[in-house]
Amino acid sequence: MKAAVYKGPGPLVLREVADPVPGAGEVLLKVKTCGICHTDVAIVEGNYFPRHTPPLILGHEVAGEVVALGPGVDSVKEGERVIVYQCLTCGQCPRCREGRPNLCAEIKTLGLDIDGAYAGYLKVPARNLIRLPATISFAEGSIITDALSTAFHAVSKLNLAKDEVVAIFGAGVLGLNAIQVAARIYGARVIAIDLEDWKLEMALAKGAWQVLHADKDRDIVPGLRSMAGEIDAAMEFIGNPRTYHQAIASVRRGGRVVLVGASVHPFPLEPLRLFKDEVNVTGSYASLPGEIPYLIDLVESRKLVVKDMVTHTCSLEKINETITMLARRSEKSLRAIVEM
Numbered sequence: 001m002k003a004a005v006y007k008g009p010g011p012l013v014l015r016e017v018a019d020p021v022p023g024a025g026e027v028l029l030k031v032k033t034c035g036i037c038h039t040d041v042a043i044v045e046g047n048y049f050p051r052h053t054p055p056l057i058l059g060h061e062v063a064g065e066v067v068a069l070g071p072g073v074d075s076v077k078e079g080e081r082v083i084v085y086q087c088l089t090c091g092q093c094p095r096c097r098e099g100r101p102n103l104c105a106e107i108k109t110l111g112l113d114i115d116g117a118y119a120g121y122l123k124v125p126a127r128n129l130i131r132l133p134a135t136i137s138f139a140e141g142s143i144i145t146d147a148l149s150t151a152f153h154a155v156s157k158l159n160l161a162k163d164e165v166v167a168i169f170g171a172g173v174l175g176l177n178a179i180q181v182a183a184r185i186y187g188a189r190v191i192a193i194d195l196e197d198w199k200l201e202m203a204l205a206k207g208a209w210q211v212l213h214a215d216k217d218r219d220i221v222p223g224l225r226s227m228a229g230e231i232d233a234a235m236e237f238i239g240n241p242r243t244y245h246q247a248i249a250s251v252r253r254g255g256r257v258v259l260v261g262a263s264v265h266p267f268p269l270e271p272l273r274l275f276k277d278e279v280n281v282t283g284s285y286a287s288l289p290g291e292i293p294y295l296i297d298l299v300e301s302r303k304l305v306v307k308d309m310v311t312h313t314c315s316l317e318k319i320n321e322t323i324t325m326l327a328r329r330s331e332k333s334l335r336a337i338v339e340m
């Protein structure tokens, strides 16, 4: 099969590799679409490293069709349309047993720890597959696997009540999905914060109550408070120590904050916010497999719309050009999808 192989920072290398062979409990998928995540862009740019030494096939936002079954698989059939839960987990460790497989001790993420889907075919455990109805395109399915499910899992940690005010920092594809989940599923009033006007317009289209244009040189916390009085909850989708701090500073006493944007840099945290104001700060990683069928139902019934998140599509042969465009931010983009 053809694959785009990561061999270290720099362009992916397109080459022929052997087709994967599904083992016991595994299936072989014909990959139809794979989203290009900003994680992948960072890896190619040398700003982030996969947990497996190269060569490695990247790509974890997968939709496809079952083409072969390994021994012992009877939960799916050849020809079925599916999407893939991106975390391969052991099912045995304490976190898996308590229903938090995204924290599995043995977790392996597609395209980071093991070969992913920038390729013609992918082998995965059958239990990682979720059926995709014919009414949802493969590209939309790829959005559901990560950009929607990760946002949904993060919003669910806030236990939002109707009409509560939630400030969402960053209106990229995950932030926009969090906005539509918070507004349309929980009935919360969302204030979206971003530096780009077109993203704020999209935030309003996704159900945001108000938007705030961030200014790099200004603390936006007073602006947020003047818009809503009290901010009940905040979410950060940027991964910037400054916006982490603003999210935590903006919420009322007893407010809740979820940090989703990835950063490895320490940031200042006022202990008073935690012990005197009882602000609850947590993070959120990926999603739970059980959340994905629910999200498929919401997309199928049009309560959530993800079609408009697909701003670019390309062939596997053009993947490097598309990654370069995403890295340079040379076009307005949310999610670019590779179509096999």
Ligand SMILES: [Zn+2]
Binding pocket: 037, 038, 039, 060, 061, 146, 147
């Ligand atoms: Zn992703």
Ligand SMILES: [Zn+2]
Binding pocket: 089, 090, 091, 092, 093, 094, 095, 096, 097, 101, 103, 104, 105, 106, 107
């Ligand atoms: Zn486990």
